Amino acid sequence: MSILVGTDTRLLVxxxxxxxxxxxxxxxxxxxxxxxxxxxxxxxxxxxxxxPVFNTVRQAVEATEANTSLVFVPAPFAADALLEAVDAGLExxxxxxxxxxxxxxxxxxxxxxxxxTRLIGPNCPGVxxxxxxxxxxxxxxxxxxxxxGIVSRSxxxxxxxxxxxxxxxxxxxxxxxxxxxxxxxxxxLDILPLFEADPDTKIILLIGEIGGTAEEEAAEYIRxxxxxxxxxxxxxxxxxxxxxxxxxxxIISGGTGTAESKIRxxxxxxxxxxxxxxxxxxxxxxVARRHGLLD
Amino acid sequence: xxxHEFQGKRLFAEYGVAVPKGEVAExxxxxxxxxxxxxxxxxxxxxxxxxxxxxxxxxxxxxxxxEAREFAAGLLGRPLVxxxxxxxxxxxxxxxxxxxxxxxxxxxxxLLVDRNRARPLIMASAAGGMEIxxxxxARPERVVRVWVDPAVGFQPYVGxxxxxxxxxxxxxxxxxxxxxxxxxxxxxxxxxALVEVNPWVLTADGRLVAADAKVELDDNGLFRHPEIxxxxxTSEDSPLEVEAxxxxxxxxxxxxxxxxxxxxxxxAMATMDLxxxxxxEPANFLDVGGGANEERIAAAFKVLVSDPxxxxxxxxxxxxxxxxxxxxxxxxxxxxxxxxxIPMVVRLVGTNAEEGHRILRESGxxxxxxxxxxxxxxxxxxxxxxxxG
Numbered sequence: 001m002s003i004l005v006g007t008d009t010r011l012l013v014x015x016x017x018x019x020x021x022x023x024x025x026x027x028x029x030x031x032x033x034x035x036x037x038x039x040x041x042x043x044x045x046x047x048x049x050x051x052p053v054f055n056t057v058r059q060a061v062e063a064t065e066a067n068t069s070l071v072f073v074p075a076p077f078a079a080d081a082l083l084e085a086v087d088a089g090l091e092x093x094x095x096x097x098x099x100x101x102x103x104x105x106x107x108x109x110x111x112x113x114x115x116x117t118r119l120i121g122p123n124c125p126g127v128x129x130x131x132x133x134x135x136x137x138x139x140x141x142x143x144x145x146x147x148x149g150i151v152s153r154s155x156x157x158x159x160x161x162x163x164x165x166x167x168x169x170x171x172x173x174x175x176x177x178x179x180x181x182x183x184x185x186x187x188x189l190d191i192l193p194l195f196e197a198d199p200d201t202k203i204i205l206l207i208g209e210i211g212g213t214a215e216e217e218a219a220e221y222i223r224x225x226x227x228x229x230x231x232x233x234x235x236x237x238x239x240x241x242x243x244x245x246x247x248x249x250x251i252i253s254g255g256t257g258t259a260e261s262k263i264r265x266x267x268x269x270x271x272x273x274x275x276x277x278x279x280x281x282x283x284x285x286x287v288a289r290r291h292g293l294l295d
Numbered sequence: 296x297x298x299h300e301f302q303g304k305r306l307f308a309e310y311g312v313a314v315p316k317g318e319v320a321e322x323x324x325x326x327x328x329x330x331x332x333x334x335x336x337x338x339x340x341x342x343x344x345x346x347x348x349x350x351x352x353x354x355x356x357x358x359x360x361x362e363a364r365e366f367a368a369g370l371l372g373r374p375l376v377x378x379x380x381x382x383x384x385x386x387x388x389x390x391x392x393x394x395x396x397x398x399x400x401x402x403x404x405x406l407l408v409d410r411n412r413a414r415p416l417i418m419a420s421a422a423g424g425m426e427i428x429x430x431x432x433a434r435p436e437r438v439v440r441v442w443v444d445p446a447v448g449f450q451p452y453v454g455x456x457x458x459x460x461x462x463x464x465x466x467x468x469x470x471x472x473x474x475x476x477x478x479x480x481x482x483x484x485x486x487x488a489l490v491e492v493n494p495w496v497l498t499a500d501g502r503l504v505a506a507d508a509k510v511e512l513d514d515n516g517l518f519r520h521p522e523i524x525x526x527x528x529t530s531e532d533s534p535l536e537v538e539a540x541x542x543x544x545x546x547x548x549x550x551x552x553x554x555x556x557x558x559x560x561x562x563a564m565a566t567m568d569l570x571x572x573x574x575x576e577p578a579n580f581l582d583v584g585g586g587a588n589e590e591r592i593a594a595a596f597k598v599l600v601s602d603p604x605x606x607x608x609x610x611x612x613x614x615x616x617x618x619x620x621x622x623x624x625x626x627x628x629x630x631x632x633x634x635x636x637i638p639m640v641v642r643l644v645g646t647n648a649e650e651g652h653r654i655l656r657e658s659g660x661x662x663x664x665x666x667x668x669x670x671x672x673x674x675x676x677x678x679x680x681x682x683x684g
Contacts, residue, residue, distance in 0.1 A: 076518060101486050101516035102408050103445075109413035110445045139615035141646065154561020156613040160668070163613075163644065180560055182410040209561055212410050235564035238549075238571040239580065246545040246560025246582040248515065249410065254428045276572055277565035278669035 002129040002174045003149070003194040003201070004092055004118070005033075005068065009133045012037040012060050012090075013051075014081045015072035020096075022048050024072065024137050031134040036064040057088040070126065070135050071095040078122065079104035086117045093185070094135050095121035102248070105183040112185065119185025123247070125155040125177040136177065146171020147293060148284060149195035151188055152207035153180050153214075153247070157235060157277065161207060164281025170288065173201040180209070180247030188218035196226050202293045203229045205284055206271070210236035211250040211257040219265035229291050230271045231284045234259045296512045297344045298526050301391045303508030306485065310477040313470075313504045317393030326367035327360040329392035335359045341370050342389040344531050346509075347377035353387070356395055363392060385531045396504055401494035402461055403427055404475065406482045415443045415482065417475060419457045423494035449479035463497075470503045485523060486516025535598050542594030544583055551576025552679045553672075554605035556595045558583050558612050566611045569668055575676030578605045583612075589625035596633040607638050607679035609671060614645020623651035627658040635660065638678045642671035 011028060015021040016038025026049055029035040035051055037060040044055030054060035057069065069090050073081040078097040085093045086108075100122050112119060120127055126136015130143035138155075142163040150172055152158040158177055165172065176191050178184050188206065195201045204226070208215040215234060222230055237259040239245050241252040252258050263273050274283040288294045298306075304314040316333065319342070320326035330337040341353035348354055353375050357363045367390050374384030401423030409416040419439040422430045431438050439460035441453050454472030463471050474495075482490050491509040498504060517524040529537045539546030545560065553570045557563035560582045567577040579602065583591045599605055614622050622643060630639065642665045643651050652664045663678075665671035 075515065099515045101519070102488065102513050103415075103483060103486055103516065106408060106413055106415065106445050137615075139645070152561070154559060156557075156559025156615065157561035157565050159613050159615055160562055160565070160644075182408070183413045207561070209564055214411075217411075233565075235561050235568060238567040238577055239564055240549065243547045243580075245547065245564050245580050250560060250564070276669065277562075277569055278667060278672075 002132060003191075003198050004120070004129070004174060004176065005127045005133040005135045006129050007132050009033060009068050009135065010064065010066045011035045011068050011070060011135060012039060012057070012064065012066035013070045013072065014039045014057065014085065015074070016040055016048050016051065016053060017043050018072055021072035024070070025051060027140070028070070028134050031140050033133040033135060037066050057084045057090070061088050061090065066090065068092040068135060069094070071097060073097060075099040075101075079108050082108045082119065083111055086111055086115055086119070090117055093117055093119045094124070094126045095119065095185070096124065096126060096137055097121075098123040100181070102183055105181065109183060109185070118190070120176065121179040121184060123181045124179030124184070125158065127174065127176050129174045130172050138175070138177070142166055143175065144171040147173060147200070147202035147288070148205055149173045149198065149201035149203070150175040150205045150207065151191040151195070152177055153209050153249070154207055154235065158207055160277065161205065161233070161280040165284060168281050168285050170281070170285055170294070173198060180249055182212065182249040187214050189221055192218060192221055192226055196228060201228065203231065203284065203288050203291070205280070206230060206232040208232065208234045208262055209247065209250050210234075210239050210245065210252050210259050211247070213256060215262035216265040219269040219271065222271060223269035229287050231274060231280070231287050232266045232271045233274045233277060233280050234262045234266070235277065296514055296517065296527055298510050298512070298523070299342045299344060299528065300340065300508050301342055301389070302526055303510035304505065306481060306510060307478070307505050307508055310481045312474050312477045313502060314508070315393040315396060315504055315506060317391055320367060320390050320392055321371070321388065323364040323368040323371065326390055326392050327364035330357060330363035331360040333392065333394050336395045337363055338393045338395050339363055339366050340391045340393065341375050341387045342391055343375060343380070343385045343387060344528060345377050345379040345385055347379045348375070351375055351377035353377070380531070388530070396496050396506060397499035398496050399499045400497040402497060403430070403493045404457070404478070404495045405489065405491040405493070406478055406487070407489050409442060412442055414445060415479070417441045417443065417453065417457055417479070419461055421461050423496070427493075443479065448483070449476050451476070467497065467501065467503060474503055474505075485520055486513045487511065488513045535602055538601070539581070539594070539598045542591065544581065544591055544595050544598065546598055547580040548602065549577050549579050550604070551578045552604055552606045553609055553675050554578045554599040554602060554607065555609045555611065556581050556583055556592070556599060562611065562613060566609065566668065566672070569672035570609065570676060573672040573676040575672070575679055578602055589629060592625050593629035593632055596629050596635055600633055600635055600637070605637065606682035607640065607675050608635065609675035610639060610641040610643070611668060611671060612643050612645070614643065614648070619643055619645035619648035619651030620654060623654040627654060627660060630660050637661070637682065638663065640665055640671050640675040640678065642668055
């Protein structure tokens with residue numbers, strides 16, 4: 001089972017002829033993901049290591065029955081690529097691109113309303129279901145199949161958390177990087193129900209950071225609807241207000257978005273909040289053991 | 296990116312939003328001449344990007360050109376310290392000399408993107424002159440909020456909701472609808488992150504005038520607006536932050552002594568948290584980017600060693616797909632090129648990490664290799680404290 005990506009994923013890569021796109025298309029394929037097509041306008045009819053390239057997403061879908069897209073298109077053109085993918089009716093679109101203007105994402109989100117497509121990202125590492133499919137740029141070596149579902153706003157911090165888990169012999173069902181921008185496709189509230197319903201996911205790890213109120217809303221959702229144990233880590237307790245911490249969305253403004261507020265809300269919802277980023281793996285292991293999920 | 300009030304007002308005027316008559320002055324004499332042209336009575340406003348100018352004495356109503364000259368002379372070329380500038384303040388290079396409005400009411404108007412709803416949000420309040428956060432906390436019923444559907448954009452009914460919500464009537468409703476519509480067009484067309492008018496003045500003779508203009512641009516949208524990108528004024532930023540920005544490194548100066556270099560924003564924040572948990576204080580936030588290439592690492596080292604507060608450097612790189620030995624060579628080359636002499640603690644994960652560790656140990660540089668994040672942070676804090684003592 002797992003969520004979003006798996007053995008039935010048929011991947012197309014938008015921006016496949018670029019440096020990043022071609023490199024990661026190969027990496028995804030090497031992992032075992034079925035990479036069936038690429039799209040670069042004007043390069044239709046060529047191929048990247050045997051992966052056929054099309055001019056439009058619609059052509060690629062018609063020819064290959066691709067159901068998922070991975071987007072590497074540069075920021076100035078990324079919103080257009082996302083709209084094209086949504087219009088072609090793909091089930092899942094994962095956008096790696098960083099630096100997309102906020103108002104472009106406002107238009108993309110509006111276009112997504114009422115459509116079946118799920119968007120992950122932008123400015124995210126992608127989605128991996130260890131042992132089945134990798135749709136993103138994450139280092140495959142730090143993952144192994146197992147019971148922990150991870151949802152995170154961060155990239156490398158999620159690699160770190162996964163590596164800690166894997167080092168303890170605890171694998172992951174699916175890891176979803178939702179991205180660090182102020183406006184992203186799927187948020188915690190879209191991913192948590194999928195993990196709750198997924199029989200392969202026994203325990204959920206939520207990794208958040210300062211800025212916005214997504215973690216507070218996730219806490220409320222968890223309190224009402226999530227029966228599986230949840231562990232969380234919130235980055236940025238040492239961050240000052242009013243300064244953007246790398247991610248466009250990571251800023252404490254007007255008193256909202258502090259780590260303390262998020263930690264308080266999550267703890268009140270029964271989530272085990274890990275105090276140190278070096279203890280994420282051990283905390284998950286402890287909670288799993290307490291719930292009889294590990295031998 | 297922020298732009299100055301006078302630049303914001305020029306944009307407002309381009310879009311047909313009423314602003315006070317005014318001129319920018321760079322010398323006391325220019326300020327006096329500008330005041331004379333306005334009839335003597337005028338408002339003189341220090342032009343700095345930081346907020347809190349009014350309370351800090353950066354704005355004054357003057358009654359004659361002589362008074363304008365005197366007040367401008369006290370501001371120009373000197374630092375102005377506000378609640379937002381830090382103790383050293385910001386040197387005032389220009390003042391805006393404007394007609395003094397006869398104020399009947401002060402309103403508040405702002406446009407921003409609501410990140411939860413992913414829509415542009417128009418906020419207004421009848422309590423102009425106050426911070427919107429204060430109004431929202433004390434009198435939430437007085438804050439008018441209207442979200443705009445990006446599929447159809449601004450419509451007159453949106454403006455009417457704002458106007459009637461503020462208790463306007465008659466001709467002022469029409470004027471308010473026009474202003475809100477114009478600012479919405481500006482907001483969208485120029486990729487703004489914030490447009491704030493506080494106060495938005497209703498004058499004694501019934502005109503609506505934007506007495507202030509706070510415009511912040513979405514950095515990611517600037518590539519579409521080179522004419523606005525050219526307005527960037529870095530004179531109020533820390534020189535280290537300006538240098539980091541040029542190198543494409545995401546850097547924020549903080550107060551502590553442990554300089555850190557990390558790849559990825561989330562891991563960088565987590566590393567700062569760990570330094571604090573270990574009893575130290577981070578000197579900065581620094582994200583060299585997911586790829587962590589040699590060029591960026593060199594630029595980051597340069598910034599770190601230029602910060603006089605930094606006594607130890609903590610490098611935390613989760614290599615991912617990049618090879619550990621390649622990153623280690625990058626760190627060594629960059630540290631040599633920049634001439635890093637303070638102790639460095641490096642935590643490096645990635646394929647070939649052992650080879651990377653060997654390269655770091657045998658580099659002859661003051662590098663200690665740590666096995667994990669917690670050990671690295673603890674060691675860096677210890678070395679930093681020893682360096683202080």
